[in-house]
Amino acid sequence: MKRIRINSSAALWAAAAAVALATAGCASRGGSGGTQPAAAPAAAPAASARGGARAGMDAQGNVVDSSKVEAGSGRTVKSLNGYEGEITGNPARNSRFTRLQIGMSAKQVTDLAGPPTDQGAYVTGKAFIPFYFGSDRHRYEMTYKGQGRLVFAGGGMGDYSSGNLIWIIHNPNETGYR
Numbered sequence: 110m111k112r113i114r115i116n117s118s119a120a121l122w123a124a125a126a127a128v129a130l131a132t133a134g135c136a137s138r139g140g141s142g143g144t145q146p147a148a149a150p151a152a153a154p155a156a157s158a159r160g161g162a163r164a165g166m167d168a169q170g171n172v173v174d175s176s177k178v179e180a181g182s183g184r185t186v187k188s189l190n191g192y193e194g195e196i197t198g199n200p201a202r203n204s205r206f207t208r209l210q211i212g213m214s215a216k217q218v219t220d221l222a223g224p225p226t227d228q229g230a231y232v233t234g235k236a237f238i239p240f241y242f243g244s245d246r247h248r249y250e251m252t253y254k255g256q257g258r259l260v261f262a263g264g265g266m267g268d269y270s271s272g273n274l275i276w277i278i279h280n281p282n283e284t285g286y287r
Contacts, residue, residue: 112172164203172198172280175258177285180276188212195277198257206256215249215261222259225251226285230263247271256287 125165165177172178183197192212200207205222219225228251236246249272257280261272 166198168267170199172257173282174180174279175252175278175280175283178278183276183278184193186211192273192275194276194277195244196279198279199281201256204256204279204281205253206259206277207276209259209277210276211274215272215274218251218259218274222253225252225259227252227287233259242258252283252285254283255281257281278284 114148163182164179165172165174166182167173169191180195183195185195188211189249190212194211196211199219208217208221213221228249230247230248230249233245235241249261249263251259251261253259258276258278259274260276260278262275263272
């Protein structure tokens with residue numbers, strides 16, 4: 110009888126690779142292999158539980174919490190130079206935001222609306238796309254007490270001062286701080 114010698118480290122690596130592949134395949138399908146009971150149906154959207162109001166808004170379309178408002182909650186508009194953006198909520202009485210248009214630069218906005226109470230920037234998911242050097246890698250947000258928030262789509266890589274207005278959030282109850 111002929112003996113077959115098995116390299117134990119190679120066998121261990123092969124077994125580990127097989128387990129890793131099987132686990133990754135199951136995870137991508139959302140199960141652990143074999144037959145699984147059907148997943149429970151997803152919960153109904155929270156908007157229907159509040160009588161049609163969206164996150165951060167009341168049933169009349171007024172923004173009550175700017176930090177919770179989601180994109181797509183307002184009306185889409187096209188404005189300066191073909192820019193497309195969104196306007197959410199109803200403007201406060203004597204709002205400085207009524208003079209603003211989607212597509213304006215940050216400088217144009219501050220010339221019309223004045224300096225913000227607070228401001229800041231954050232990155233978007235596009236910042237993590239390898240070799241993506243286009244615009245909208247970051248967002249720049251200005252907050253105005255008693256007026257609302259303005260969101261700008263940032264310029265290209267390393268350009269944190271420019272950008273164009275893409276979202277106006279009217280909120281007469283805005284605290285002015287992010």
